[in-house]
Amino acid sequence: MVGRAESVNPKPGIGAAVFVVALISACLGSVFWYAKAGSGLSAYDWAAVRFTLLQAVLSAVFSVALAIPVARALARRQFFGRQAIIVVLGAPFILPVIVAVLGLLQVFGRAGWVSVALGWIGLPPFQIYGLHGVVLAHVFFNLPLATRLILQGWQDIPAERFRLAAQLGAGPVAMWRLLEKPMLMRLVPGVLAVVFAICLTSFAVALTLGGGPKATTIELAIYQAFRFDFDLSRAATLSVVQIVLTGTAALIAFNVSHSDGWGGGLDRPVQRWDTQSFGARGLDAAIITAAGLFLLLPMAAIVLSGLPKVFFLPGVVYSSAFTSILVSLGSTCVLLLLAIPIALAAVTRRYSWIEMVGLLGLATSPLVIGTGLFLLINPILDPSLLALPVTALVNAILALPFALRILVPSAREVVVRFGRLGLALNMQGWQFLRRVVLPRMRPQIGFAAGLTAALSMGDLGVIVLFADPERATLPLQIFRLMGSFQMQAAAGAALLLLVLSLAVFWLLDRGWRRYAKD
Amino acid sequence: MKYLTLAAGVFCATAAIAETPELTVYTYDSFVSDWGPGPAVKAAFEETCGCTLKFVGAGDGAALLARVKLEGARTKADVVLGLDTGLMAAAEETGLFAEHSVTADYDLPINWTDPVFVPFDWGYFAFVHNADQKGPSNFKELADSDLKIIIQDPRSSTPGLGLLLWVKAAYGDQAPAIWEGLSDNIVTVTKGWSEAYGLFLEGEADMVLSYTTSPAYHLIAEEDATKTTAAFDEGHYMQIEVAGKIAGTEQPELADAFLEFIVTDAFQSIIPTTNWMYPAVIPAEGLPKGFETLSQPVKALLVPANKAGETRDKALAEWLDALSQ
Numbered sequence: 082m083v084g085r086a087e088s089v090n091p092k093p094g095i096g097a098a099v100f101v102v103a104l105i106s107a108c109l110g111s112v113f114w115y116a117k118a119g120s121g122l123s124a125y126d127w128a129a130v131r132f133t134l135l136q137a138v139l140s141a142v143f144s145v146a147l148a149i150p151v152a153r154a155l156a157r158r159q160f161f162g163r164q165a166i167i168v169v170l171g172a173p174f175i176l177p178v179i180v181a182v183l184g185l186l187q188v189f190g191r192a193g194w195v196s197v198a199l200g201w202i203g204l205p206p207f208q209i210y211g212l213h214g215v216v217l218a219h220v221f222f223n224l225p226l227a228t229r230l231i232l233q234g235w236q237d238i239p240a241e242r243f244r245l246a247a248q249l250g251a252g253p254v255a256m257w258r259l260l261e262k263p264m265l266m267r268l269v270p271g272v273l274a275v276v277f278a279i280c281l282t283s284f285a286v287a288l289t290l291g292g293g294p295k296a297t298t299i300e301l302a303i304y305q306a307f308r309f310d311f312d313l314s315r316a317a318t319l320s321v322v323q324i325v326l327t328g329t330a331a332l333i334a335f336n337v338s339h340s341d342g343w344g345g346g347l348d349r350p351v352q353r354w355d356t357q358s359f360g361a362r363g364l365d366a367a368i369i370t371a372a373g374l375f376l377l378l379p380m381a382a383i384v385l386s387g388l389p390k391v392f393f394l395p396g397v398v399y400s401s402a403f404t405s406i407l408v409s410l411g412s413t414c415v416l417l418l419l420a421i422p423i424a425l426a427a428v429t430r431r432y433s434w435i436e437m438v439g440l441l442g443l444a445t446s447p448l449v450i451g452t453g454l455f456l457l458i459n460p461i462l463d464p465s466l467l468a469l470p471v472t473a474l475v476n477a478i479l480a481l482p483f484a485l486r487i488l489v490p491s492a493r494e495v496v497v498r499f500g501r502l503g504l505a506l507n508m509q510g511w512q513f514l515r516r517v518v519l520p521r522m523r524p525q526i527g528f529a530a531g532l533t534a535a536l537s538m539g540d541l542g543v544i545v546l547f548a549d550p551e552r553a554t555l556p557l558q559i560f561r562l563m564g565s566f567q568m569q570a571a572a573g574a575a576l577l578l579l580v581l582s583l584a585v586f587w588l589l590d591r592g593w594r595r596y597a598k599d
Numbered sequence: 600m601k602y603l604t605l606a607a608g609v610f611c612a613t614a615a616i617a618e619t620p621e622l623t624v625y626t627y628d629s630f631v632s633d634w635g636p637g638p639a640v641k642a643a644f645e646e647t648c649g650c651t652l653k654f655v656g657a658g659d660g661a662a663l664l665a666r667v668k669l670e671g672a673r674t675k676a677d678v679v680l681g682l683d684t685g686l687m688a689a690a691e692e693t694g695l696f697a698e699h700s701v702t703a704d705y706d707l708p709i710n711w712t713d714p715v716f717v718p719f720d721w722g723y724f725a726f727v728h729n730a731d732q733k734g735p736s737n738f739k740e741l742a743d744s745d746l747k748i749i750i751q752d753p754r755s756s757t758p759g760l761g762l763l764l765w766v767k768a769a770y771g772d773q774a775p776a777i778w779e780g781l782s783d784n785i786v787t788v789t790k791g792w793s794e795a796y797g798l799f800l801e802g803e804a805d806m807v808l809s810y811t812t813s814p815a816y817h818l819i820a821e822e823d824a825t826k827t828t829a830a831f832d833e834g835h836y837m838q839i840e841v842a843g844k845i846a847g848t849e850q851p852e853l854a855d856a857f858l859e860f861i862v863t864d865a866f867q868s869i870i871p872t873t874n875w876m877y878p879a880v881i882p883a884e885g886l887p888k889g890f891e892t893l894s895q896p897v898k899a900l901l902v903p904a905n906k907a908g909e910t911r912d913k914a915l916a917e918w919l920d921a922l923s924q
Contacts, residue, residue, distance in 0.1 A: 115669070125919060183797050191747070191786060192802035210787050285790040288752060289798075293788045293922045301790075305754035308661040309915075311668055311689075397633050452669070459670060465655060563793035565634035566816045566875070568800055 088500040088513050091435075094426025097419045098438040101478060105441050108453025109317055115456055116314035122322075126315070129302040130322055132295070136212065136287060137280035137326075140219035141273045147220060148227035148272070149265065151372045154365035155228070156235035157353055166369070167232070168587050170376050171225045175535040175582045177556040178285050179563070180383060180575040185218055185290075187382035194378065210292030218290045219283065223276045225376060230275075230486055233525070234268040235261070237494055243353060253361060268490065270334035271436075275486050278327045278443045299323050303446045313452070320449040327444030331437045380579070387576025390569050398558050398574050402581060404469065405538050405555040409585060411473035412537035413530050416480050420529060423481075424488035425518070428496045439485040442478035450475060451543035468547035472554065476537035483536075484529035491525040492518065531589035535582040555581070621651045622853045625676040627663050628656040636873040643865045650853055659791075660757050660840075664690055671695070672847055677854045680719065680842035680861075685760060685911065687841060687904040691715055697846035700855065703862035706881045708837060708899035716841035719861045720876035723835035723896050724761040725828035726806040727799065727813050734806070734829025738766065741829075742780030747804040749786050749795045753915055756791045757838070760911065762808050765836030767914040768900040774914065778921035785922070811835065811894050816875050819889045827894070834898030840876065 155167065173181055188194050189209045196206035209217065242260055251259060284300035299319050306316040420439075427436045442450075454471055458464045464471075495518050503513045519526070541556040553561065555578050562571035631637035631654040641652045655676070657666040664686050667674055672695065682690050690696060698714045705711045711718055726741075726748060728734050735741040741748070751759030766774045786804045789795040799807035806829065814826040842861055844854045860866055867878035871887050878886075902910045 128923070179794055179797075182794065183801065186798060186803060187801055190798070190801070190803045285794065289787055289789050289794060291787075293782075293785060294752070294919050295923050297923075301752070301754065308658075308665050309754050311665055395633065455669065460673070463675065560793065561629060561632035561634070563797060564629040564791075565632055566796075566813075566820070567634060568797055571797075 088496060088503045088509055089425045089428060089518070090510055091426035091429045091432045093422035094424070094435060095432065097422045098426070098435050101419065101438055101442060101481065104478070105445050105450070107457060108450045109320060109445065111453045111456040112313050112317040112320075112449055116312075116317060120310075120312055120315060122315065122318060125297070126299075126302050126319065129297040129299050130326075133281060133283075133287075133298045133300075134326065136215050136219070136283070136291075136296075136298070137277050139212070139216045140223065140280040141277040143216055144220045144223040144227045144276045145231075145269060145273050147372070148224055148231050149269075150368050151224070151228045152231035152235060153261070154368040155232055157361070158365050158369070164591070166373065167229070168583065168590065169380070170373065171229060171532075171535075171586065172380055172579060172583055173222050173376055174225045175532075175539045175586065176383075176579060177539045177541055177559060177575070179541075180559065180578070181222065181379070182218070182286060182289050183386075183572075184379035184383040185221055187386070188378045189214075189217065194382070210290060212291065212296070214290035214292065215283075215287050215296055218286045219276075219280050221376065221379065222286070223279060224372065226483065227272050227276055228372075229528070230272045231265070231268060233487065233490065233528075234264045237490060238264055240352065247353075253358075267338050270338040271486055274327075274330045274334035274440065275443075275482050277330045278440050278482065281323055281327055281444065282446060300446055300448070303448055307448055307452065316446075316449060316452075320446040323446060324441065324444045327440050328437070331440050335434060335437060383572070383579060384576055386569075386572040387574075387579075390573030391576045392573075394570060394573050394577065397553075398555070398562075398570070398577070401553045401558040402555045402577060404552055405578070406581065406585070408469055408473045408476070408554055409534045409537040411470070412476040412480065413534045413589070415474055415477035416484055416533040417526070417530060419477065420481055420484040420488055421519075421526070424485055424492045425496075425514070427485070427489045428492050436485045436489050439482040442475075443482045447475070447479075447543060451547070454543065455547065464547045468544055469552060469554075471547060472540075472544045473537065475543045476540050477533065479540065480529075480533040480536050483532055487525050487529045487532070488522065491522050495521045527590050527592065531586040534589055535586040538582045538585060539578060619649070619651050620850055620853055621653055622648070622677050622850050622857055623653045623655060623675050624678045624680050624857065625655050625657055625663060625667065625674075626679070627659045627681040629659075630654070630681055630874070631656040634873070636869045639869045639873065640866060643869070644857065644860055647860075648853060648856055650850075652857075660686060661760075667695060667845075668693060674845060674847075676845050677848040677850045678842055678844055678857050682716070682841050682843065683757065684837070684839045684841070684901060684904050685757075685764065685907045687713070687716055688907055690843065695845055695847070696843040697848075697851075699844055699858050701858050701862055703880050705862075705879055706877075707839065707879060709839075709901060711839075713841075713904070716843045717858050717861055718839050718841050718879040719866070720870045720874055720879055721837060721839040722810040722812050722876040723837055723899070724758060724765055724808065725811040725813075725831075725835055725894065725896075727796075727809045727826055727828050728806040730825050730827040732805065734827070735831075736829070737831050737833050738769065738777050738781065741784060742777065744784070746784055746806060747786045748781075748784050748806045748808070749798050749804040750788055750808045751792055751795050752788045752790060753911075753918060756789075758792050758795075758808050758810075759788075761836050761838055763914045763918055764902050764907075764910060765900060767910055767917075768836060768902055769831075769833035775917045775921050778918055782922055782924075788922075810838075810876070811896065812871075812875050812877065812890075815871070815887075815889050815893055818892065819872060819887060824892075830894045830896065832897060834900045835896035836900045839879075839901075 191206050238260055246256055246259055282300050284298055287296050287298045303316045303319045306312045423435055426432045455464050499517050544554055544557050559571050559574045629635050637654050644652050657663045660681050660683055663681050667679055696715050699717055701717045735744055750762055753759040753763040766777050770777050795807050811828045817823040817826045848854050862880050864882035867880050868882040870878045
């Protein structure tokens with residue numbers, strides 16, 4: 082295939098990837114450079130590495146294993162409110178950790194709804210604290226993302242395939258073997274790697290739900306190295322361990338997932354003939370209800386605690402909400418500038434590995450990135466002046482792996498389907514992008530943009546290190562409210578954040594999709 | 600012409616601002632928040648200093664010290680406010696702080712003679728519980744009870760570290776046994792104070808580690824008298840929060856003036872109902888009504904600043920071993 086003509090140009094994507102790698106390396110490098118000789122990793126640190134690995138593997142496996150039936154049920158059914166459910170189910174993923182933990186424990190905690198209900202029938206309270214609690218919380222956070230990513234896989238199967246299979250008399254089992262299983266084999270490793278990477282840098286969730294120092298993660302060890310021992314070299318070394326673990330997972334995922342596409346289709350709406358039996362309907366309804374209850378009850382707890390105060394918040398909360406919207410829009414723009422070129426470069430045969438670069442930002446400890454950026458900026462400028470742009474940039478880089486997981490499969494699908502046609506028509510580069518690729522990727526671009534905007538809105542991120550008393554983002558303001566005993570106002574502000582995050586997500590995701598249908 | 604005048608006016612205004620000296624004070628984030636003492640302190644100091652007071656927030660006390668260490672001699676801070684007795688020795692070791700000349704008649708449980716740091720407030724760590732419940736009267740009684748507690752991780756939280764030193768100061772070599780006894784009372788360990796206190800208010804535990812002054816917030820700000828603290832007969836560990844002047848400051852007179860200001864009534868009267876701690880010097884009007892209801896420990900415990908480092912490391916290892924089993 083040497084010299085084979087490519088219908089997309091990988092160069093802008095390579096440039097974007099180099100930028101990401103350079104930025105993360107500069108952050109890590111500056112922390113190492115600044116560090117004095119450190120003490121090396123202790124036995125406690127290695128225990129933290131083992132626990133982190135264990136919980137991240139379990140969390141990724143459970144999140145994805147549960148996401149498959151949920152995505153399948155959603156893919157097979159059309160019902161009123163389906164789109165709304167898909168959007169609202171995504172909410173746990175975009176909540177600030179501290180808010181989500183409180184919501185989760187209001188349902189599953191010792192005094193939570195589940196324990197109260199158990200008490201009515203004479204059973205002891207539900208014991209959430211422990212490894213299973215950590216996994217439960219991580220499934221709560223990541224099931225929605227995994228479901229959306231896998232649902233995308235179902236939607237990428239051309240309608241013609243389902244029609245042909247149905248005409249050939251394929252029932253649900255054959256449909257699974259012929260179409261669904263191959264699709265999952267292709268998609269699942271990547272989703273596992275992304276969820277694994279998210280859980281690897283978990284800290285507050287793992288500690289709180291884990292019930293004590295047994296649940297020490299690498300990120301907590303980094304935190305300790307930084308603020309307790311001021312051992313920067315240990316902090317940076319631990320962050321390298323995080324990167325190596327994520328990199329290994331990504332390499333495994335990359336090697337086991339096959340990248341052959343579905344071939345062409347005519348973009349018709351999918352019709353399913355194999356799923357109309359009473360049993361299949363009942364099963365799908367049960368799965369959607371169960372997932373809905375699991376994800377929505379903690380959300381309901383957050384809404385109920387926030388409702389009394391949400392319209393009576395101090396003025397600064399509303400102004401920080403405005404700041405958060407600006408940061409989130411900024412992140413979304415940066416993300417699209419990075420993610421679309423990288424996704425297109427990943428489509429070309431030579432650079433298909435480039436998607437892994439996206440995981441780098443997620444795999445690196447936020448504390449190390451923040452400290453590194455601080456060390457880089459401080460000699461030149463007052464870091465608090467750059468608090469908001471830096472937060473927007475870092476949030477975009479954190480969202481990059483999710484965006485790439487959304488964009489790459491669909492970019493690949495489009496290029497496989499239309500690339501040869503484009504080459505035959507001598508339509509390459511920008512023309513091919515503008516007329517063929519981007520219009521066809523609109524739903525995925527909308528989803529990626531929506532997800533990034535919502536994530537960026539809810540992320541406390543590096544702003545804590547750069548905090549500027551005058552301009553706080555909404556998550557920082559929630560943190561400050563809680564730190565000043567204002568728990569009820571914080572609950573109100575959390576509800577405001579939830580509504581805003583869902584609104585930007587809905588606007589970008591649905592808006593783009595609707596435009597795509599015109 | 601109109602624009603020229605306007606431009607000239609804007610220019611003069613900017614020049615006027617540039618001539619006002621600026622004092623930069625690094626502090627922890629909750630101090631500068633709109634609900635903390637920051638805004639009132641800024642207004643009060645600017646009334647008299649002819650300067651602009653600029654607060655820069657950086658995480659909590661320990662993160663604050665890390666920030667100053669990161670910046671080193673190039674730090675833009677003139678004053679650092681919000682370190683505590685546990686961090687003082689490490690802060691002094693950096694050589695970045697200068698001696699002060701503040702003298703005051705402190706209302707602290709101990710005699711204050713430190714030449715580098717000026718105390719601005721203090722408090723006792725304590726377990727907060729609902730007033731309708733009887734609290735334990737020491738750690739052993741707590742360990743033997745079925746009471747559930749939520750504490751903070753000493754590696755990421757100041758109160759968490761306070762509890763570690765409290766047990767160590769009260770029990771010395773017996774501390775590991777105390778922690779083993781407490782392990783089945785601990786519901787969970789959180790990253791910071793906010794998560795722990797939030798979970799307690801939601802009913803996840805019977806008691807939460809906080810300060811003896813925490814019930815004052817509920818009483819004064821919410822007119823809610825249902826919270827109290829358990830009085831432990833071993834004594835309670837103290838936290839004294841301090842401020843210090845950066846040696847390389849370009850505003851030495853202003854920095855000195857600010858440290859002097861800290862021990863005056865104008866500053867001290869803001870502290871009780873914004874930082875919810877005891878003022879280092881009780882202002883002329885006394886403590887706010889409601890503070891008299893707070894539990895008064897029989898004994899104040901404190902690890903001396905120069906021993907804080909080694910005690911902390913040893914106590915942390917014991918804590919990790921006792922609770923990781």
